[in-house]
Amino acid sequence: MSDTKGLTRQQMCDRLAMExxxxxxxxxGIGIPTLTSNCDFGDKAIIFHSENGVVxxxxxxxxxxxxxxxxxxxxxxxxxxxxxxxxxxxDAFGMIRSGRIDVTVxxxxxxxxxxxxxxxxxxxQKGGGIGGAMDLAACAKxxxxxxxxxxxxxxxxxxxxxxxxxTAKGVVDLVITNYGLFEITPKGMALKEIAPGISVDEVKxxxxxxxIVPREVPPVRLRG
Amino acid sequence: MSTKSKIFDTxxxxxxxxxxxxxxxxxxxxxxGQPANLTGALAAQGAKGLTCVSNGLRxxxxxxEDAPTLEWLVRNEQVKKVICAFTAPTRASQRLVFTEYYESxxxxxxxxxxxxxxxxxxxxxxxxxxxxxxxxxxxxxxxxRETRVFxxxxxxxxxxxxxxxxxxxxxxxxxxxxxxxxxxxxNFNPLMAMAARVTIVEVEEDILxxxxxxxxxxxxxxxxxxxxxxxxxxxxxxxxxxPAEIAARAAQQGAAR
Numbered sequence: 391m392s393d394t395k396g397l398t399r400q401q402m403c404d405r406l407a408m409e410x411x412x413x414x415x416x417x418x419g420i421g422i423p424t425l426t427s428n429c430d431f432g433d434k435a436i437i438f439h440s441e442n443g444v445v446x447x448x449x450x451x452x453x454x455x456x457x458x459x460x461x462x463x464x465x466x467x468x469x470x471x472x473x474x475x476x477x478x479x480x481d482a483f484g485m486i487r488s489g490r491i492d493v494t495v496x497x498x499x500x501x502x503x504x505x506x507x508x509x510x511x512x513x514x515q516k517g518g519g520i521g522g523a524m525d526l527a528a529c530a531k532x533x534x535x536x537x538x539x540x541x542x543x544x545x546x547x548x549x550x551x552x553x554x555x556x557t558a559k560g561v562v563d564l565v566i567t568n569y570g571l572f573e574i575t576p577k578g579m580a581l582k583e584i585a586p587g588i589s590v591d592e593v594k595x596x597x598x599x600x601x602i603v604p605r606e607v608p609p610v611r612l613r614g
Numbered sequence: 615m616s617t618k619s620k621i622f623d624t625x626x627x628x629x630x631x632x633x634x635x636x637x638x639x640x641x642x643x644x645x646x647g648q649p650a651n652l653t654g655a656l657a658a659q660g661a662k663g664l665t666c667v668s669n670g671l672r673x674x675x676x677x678x679e680d681a682p683t684l685e686w687l688v689r690n691e692q693v694k695k696v697i698c699a700f701t702a703p704t705r706a707s708q709r710l711v712f713t714e715y716y717e718s719x720x721x722x723x724x725x726x727x728x729x730x731x732x733x734x735x736x737x738x739x740x741x742x743x744x745x746x747x748x749x750x751x752x753x754x755x756x757x758x759r760e761t762r763v764f765x766x767x768x769x770x771x772x773x774x775x776x777x778x779x780x781x782x783x784x785x786x787x788x789x790x791x792x793x794x795x796x797x798x799x800x801n802f803n804p805l806m807a808m809a810a811r812v813t814i815v816e817v818e819e820d821i822l823x824x825x826x827x828x829x830x831x832x833x834x835x836x837x838x839x840x841x842x843x844x845x846x847x848x849x850x851x852x853x854x855x856x857p858a859e860i861a862a863r864a865a866q867q868g869a870a871r
Contacts, residue, residue, distance in 0.1 A: 420704070440798075441643075441728055441729075442643040442644065442646070442798050442801045443798065443800055443801060444797075444798050453856075453857070453858060454856065454858065456856055456857075457797060458646070458676065458853075458854045458855075458856070459646055459647075459785070459796040459797035459798060459799050460646070460797040460798050461643075461644045461645070461646050461674070461676075461798055463643075463644075464644075465644035465645070465674035465676070465704075467676075476795075476797060476798065476800060477800070478732075478800040478801060478802070478803070478804050478805060479643070479728070479729075479732035479800075479801050479802045479805060480732045480733055480735075480736040480805050482729075482732075483728070483729030483732055483733060486729060487729060487747065487748065487749070511702075511754075515702065516716060516717055517701030517702055517713075517716060517723055517725055518700075518701065518702050518725060519670075519699075519700040519701070519702045519703075519704060520699050520700070520725055520726070520727050520728065520755075521699050521700060521704075521727075521728050522699070522727070522728040522729060523727075524727035524729075524730075524749045524750045524753065524755075525727050525728065525729035525730065525747075525749040528748040528749050528750070528751060529748055529749070555753060555754040556752065556753055556754075557753065558751075558752065558753065559751075559752040559753075
């Protein structure tokens with residue numbers, strides 16, 4: 391069983407979404423990050439970009455009202471917001487490689503203190519699933535990761551060096567887990583905010599690298 | 615303009631002459647624009663030693679379990695190699711026939727970042743033999759391969775990926791093969807068509823007379839399109855289904871067994 395202490399997955403995405411700025415173009419990976427499209431952005435205009443060329447998608451379609459020609463990169467039936475456009479795959483990735491994506495939120499197996507991360511291949515696996523992650527990780531202006539603090543068997547996902555093949559090197563800016571918010575700084579991994587009900591000692595005990603901890607760690611900012 | 619018709623009556627006729635040992639692109643993404651009918655026809659036709667290019671092996675949740683996908687060709691032992699952005703299942707609950715063949719070495723696979731896969735076919739269709747991309751630099755995929763630094767950043771050399779055949783699905787076509795796609799249906803489809811020597815299209819709406827699509831509204835020129843087949847209504851033709859319809863269908867089939 392995975393550790394379900396601390397933040398819910400939706401709260402993890404809500405916290406990352408607070409970092410988005412008005413007008414940002416955002417690409418969400420499969421898994422936990424897809425919940426980011428449910429976040430309340432207030433009066434900020436956020437444009438969701440999908441690898442399959444849907445630019446400006448909105449909420450999930452209601453059951454029975456799905457447009458069978460319209461999915462996001464996670465295969466979810468979505469709706470279109472006013473101003474949406476459709477392009478083909480090469481143009482969608484042209485937007486990625488040429489730096490038009492302000493942030494990508496990705497899931498991960500491991501994030502290292504130097505900003506490397508791994509999310510396409512598990513240990514010992516032959517083959518894997520890259521999808522758009524390598525293009526996004528190499529080229530988005532910001533790379534945020536949303537993942538659980540530990541693996542199903544309780545091992546840290548925040549590590550000194552990735553043990554499994556990386557998706558990209560030195561690209562991660564910010565990590566949210568159910569235990570807190572972490573920033574990759576030039577000096578290493580820093581704990582910025584801590585989840586309610588979690589102690590600094592618990593964070594340290596479940597982190598596989600040195601952690602820069604300020605004297606006072608503020609709680610994770612949550613809406614409402 | 616040739617007077618030879620591009621319109622075929624059946625999927626079987628449209629794939630009949632495909633020989634062994636060719637490279638075929640299978641368009642679509644998460645079922646949308648996925649050529650399930652042509653894939654089924656190729657499984658029946660039986661060409662072997664195929665190299666199959668596709669985003670993944672199956673697609674997504676909006677085709678019923680028994681719909682034709684690359685998995686059919688794998689099970690029929692028609693596949694020599696796949697070139698994909700996903701060789702593993704995209705959901706933890708999914709199991710692929712392919713995995714068993716791949717792990718035992720009976721099928722080879724080339725795993726490619728999705729943007730690189732799209733661009734390699736775009737390049738083939740644009741007459742460009744190779745290009746440099748920042749994707750996959752510093753990863754296992756780049757080991758032992760040529761990189762080059764431009765403006766202080768390292769890029770990986772990738773070669774164009776030409777196809778012998780492209781199987782794609784479109785919303786509308788005229789008799790010349792000018793195509794329109796609907797919503798997310800475009801995805802890899804125009805790129806595969808441009809990369810291929812022979813493009814075969816399954817078309818959702820009745821095939822229109824030449825000139826019925828305004829030239830400004832054509833998404834892919836008929837220059838890149840060679841064969842057209844209209845998708846018949848279900849159950850003769852395969853169409854994506856809503857999650858609730860798939861569940862109902864599976865329950866019905868379970869009861870019938």
